[in-house]
Amino acid sequence: MAKRTRVTRPKAARIADVAQLAGVSVATVSRTLARPEVVIEETRLRVLAAVRDTGYMPNISARNLRVRKTMVVLVAVPDIANPFFAEVLQGIDDTLSAADYGLIIANLAGSPGKEARYVDLVCAGQADGVLLLCGHVMRSPDRDLRDARVPLVAACEYIPGEKFPQITIDNVDTAREAVGHLIKLGHTNIAYLSGPKSNILEQQRLEGYRQALREAGIAADAGLILRGDFTFRAGVEAGRALLALEPVARPTALFAANDEMAIGLIKTVHTAGLQIPDDLSVVGFDGIAYADYCEPTLTTIVQPRRDLGATAAAELISLMTNGRAGPRKDIKLPATLMLRDSTRAPRRSPS
Amino acid sequence: MAKRTRVTRPKAARIADVAQLAGVSVATVSRTLARPEVVIEETRLRVLAAVRDTGYMPNISARNLRVRKTMVVLVAVPDIANPFFAEVLQGIDDTLSAADYGLIIANLAGSPGKEARYVDLVCAGQADGVLLLCGHVMRSPDRDLRDARVPLVAACEYIPGEKFPQITIDNVDTAREAVGHLIKLGHTNIAYLSGPKSNILEQQRLEGYRQALREAGIAADAGLILRGDFTFRAGVEAGRALLALEPVARPTALFAANDEMAIGLIKTVHTAGLQIPDDLSVVGFDGIAYADYCEPTLTTIVQPRRDLGATAAAELISLMTNGRAGPRKDIKLPATLMLRDSTRAPRRSPS
DNA sequence: ATGCCGTATGTAATCGATTACATCGTGACG
DNA sequence: CGTCACGATGTAATCGATTACATACGGCAT
Incomplete structure (x- = not known):
């Protein structure tokens, strides 16, 4: 009963x-x-x-099938463990969830096969749009993200030759400002710790470094360019390389293409007895949280991380809803030089 | 034509x-x-x-509708910007994508409304399983993750009173080992920098601290327990508190409930002139990458982060495919004490 | 009283794939 | 030679929601 x-x-x-x-x-x-x-x-x-x-x-699933939308966007991130991207993601997440969009994070670090799976996912209609933080348009063996018929937006890393909106900072200009700061302090012997050659950010920051020197009438010295790859370890290696030089031959200042390398370098030369900033001024790039935690605190370019994410997300939302959106496609956000304890005028008078 | x-x-x-x-x-x-x-x-x-x-x-969407599966699992993370979780996520991602599962990361940091949305997502059949790294079973106003009829697995933070599998380390035991290390070095005046009171990890690590003292016959002193909340800033505050004490009244060693606080504290007391480890030995907990970057490098408990993620993911997969899986539900993974430069025998002979 | 309109609700087509079941040959075996 | 089985393929039901269109009803104007 x-x-x-x-x-x-x-x-x-x-x-x-x-x-x-x-x-x-x-x-x-x-x-x-x-x-x-x-x-x-x-x-x-x-x-x-x-x-x-x-x-x-x-x-x-039933609803998505019927209305042919998913209210989901995919975000391609080079490496989720990188704190810089973690903060960009926060901005993206906030904006997207306020507009009731869901978010799939495609972490490209690790096995390279992942990228293809994510491309297929989007092509199979599982996302209404894609946010690229990874500096390239993703592909699978026989497909390309552009085949997916969904709007794309790039952020952080500029992808040359593409027609979708790109939200970045002006890396050339900002790098020039960072190096300009060292020059204003009186440095003339300024090294550059680079990222991986093929990376667009690296190319732009290097260009900024060169421009700053040129404007100040300082001759570029290829010997002052240290090769790195954006990792802490690369900073350590570069630090060792500096220590191996005769003290008089050492640069008095260094501009690193990102904070992690700057911190690795500082740690290495500091443990070996060099004083920062007295013996060596260091400027980083990115403004990760740790730049303010380390010893000494790091003068660096602070990127508007949350804002980069939020702006890119907003742009994508507008594309997804209005089809084609407003006229302006490329947006540059301001990055600011944050003065902290790792820079100072050179101790020995230059030359 | x-x-x-x-x-x-x-x-x-x-x-x-x-x-x-x-x-x-x-x-x-x-x-x-x-x-x-x-x-x-x-x-x-x-x-x-x-x-x-x-x-x-x-x-x-069409396929999911028909076969009533999504091949997606949702992972609830307290804060994706926390490097500890980023590495656990790597382990999860690797295991899951090897088994052809997709992954939705629910970042709980930020607006509290998010949690509810993710619960609804799962209840609406958008995931075949859920991995909880967040220490509690998520809920929305009128629903609970358990209503979703999908398998759950918890990792990292133990959730008491639940019947699903939980993959953790033995926090009590490992904290005891960390404090035991300080005791073996000869310390008897050992402070504890805590996490937030309500957090289960905090409770377990505090218990381990107490056990170690008790076993060594050292009386617990409530004045040696500093309140923190797992943030870098809390470490800084605790450092200031230590500095405010008369030098003779200061502990000779400190066990921090996580690395970020330990590093904040070290930075603060070091800038004020205290020598680490000579004036104060510090042990952290977690083993984040930065523990090996800071100055001095931090002795800490290294959690098997990738493995925690991979094991939890494997357990969930087995639940999702076999319905109910094997008999063992709770798995404890080994965490190891990593000796680095922040600990040493006390300078002044104890007592 | 008739017809028309607007409002609230119901009926059924639709989204695109999977898959149980039906069909159609073809070869083997009694 | 008939039947049975099996292998390859086709037909159509099905998953669960959304929504265009149909219907029914009440009120209002003529």
Whole structure:
């Protein structure tokens, strides 16, 4: 005599179950949930009660199939463990979830096969748009993100020759400012610790370094360019290289293409007895949280990380909703030089 | 005279398009892709050619709807910007993608409304399983993750009173080992820098601290317990508190409930002139990369971060495929004490 | 009284794939 | 020679929601 329909319910409730319980059609249930104002109060209350009683949740796959949208965007990140990207992601996440979009994070670090899987995912209609933080348009063996017919937006790393919007900072200009700061302090013997040659950010920051020297009438010295790859370890190696030089031959200042290398370098030369900033001034790039934690604190270019993410996300949302959006495609955000304890005028007078 | 069917194709190809082009039925196309061995070679080649020509990719929403699976798992992370979790995520990602599962990262940091949205997502059938790194079972206003009828697995933070598998380290035991190391060095005046009171990890590490003291016959002194909250800033505050004490009243060693606080504290007291480890030995907990970058390098408990993630992911996969899995539910992974430069025997003889 | 309009709701087509079941040959075996 | 089995493929039901269109009803104007 038990009410068997209620007692045994192994599976999740469907819209038809709600409709039956409320004594209305499925269309009415759907409308009640999507546009409550079009059903009269009495029905609405009956439906909502039935929704509560059944614990109904619309099946998202079914909805996506029908409306041909997913309300999801994919974000391609070179390495999620990199604190810089973690903060950009925060900005993206905030903006996207405020607009009721979900977020799939494609962490490209690790096995290279991942990239292809994510491309296929998007091509299979599992995302309405893609945010590229990774400096290139992703591809799978026989497909390309552009085949996916969804809007793309790039941020952080500029991708030359593409027609979608790109949200970046002006790396050339900002690097020039960083090196200009060292020059204003009186340094003329300024080294550069580079990123990987093929990386666009590296190329731009190097260009900024060169421009600053040129403007100050300082001759570029290829021997002052140390090769790195953006990792802490590369900073350590570069530090060792500096220590191996005769003290008089050492530069009095160094501009690192990112903070992690700067910190690795500082740590190494500091342990070996060099004083920072007295013996060597160091400027970094990025403004990661650790730049303010280390000893001494690091003078660096602070990128507007959250803002980069938020702006890129906003741009993508506008593309996804308006089809084609406004006229301006490339947006440059301001980055600022943050003066801290790792820079000072050179101790020995130059030359 | 142009072949209009090929020239104008604004939308993505559907399985019916492939079938038509190959001159077979949709069933055959589906079978060719899912179980190639059941169709004869000739048809298979025709179908595969048609797939290539059309650029066909199966629509995943449609498939998910039909097979009632998504091949996606949701991972709830307290804060993605925390490097500890970033590495756990790597382990999860590797294991999951090797098994062809996708991954949605639910970053709980930021607006509290997010948690609810993710719960609804799972209840709406958008994930086949959930990995909880966040120390609690997530809820939305009128739902709970347990209502979602998908397997759950917890990792990193133990959730008491739950029946799903939990992959953690033995925090009590490991904290005891860390403090035991200080005791073996000869310290008797050992402070503890805590996490937030309500956090389970904090409670367990505090318990380990107490056990170590008790076993060594050292009386616990409530004045030696400094309140923190796992942030760098809390470490700085605690450092200031130590500096405010009379030098003779200061502890000779300190155990911090995590690395970030330990590093904040070291930085503060070091800048004020205290020598680490000579004036104060410090042990941290977690083993984040920065523990090896800072000055001095930090003696700490290294958690098997990747392994925690990989093991939890493997357990979840087994639950998702076998329904109920093996008998063992709670797995403890070994964490190891990494000796570095922040600990040493006390300078002044104890007592 | 008739016809028309607007409002609330119901009916059924639709999204695109998977798959149970039906069909059609073909070869083997009694 | 008939039937049976099996292998390859086709037909159509199905997953669960959204929504265009149909219907029914009440009120209002003529």
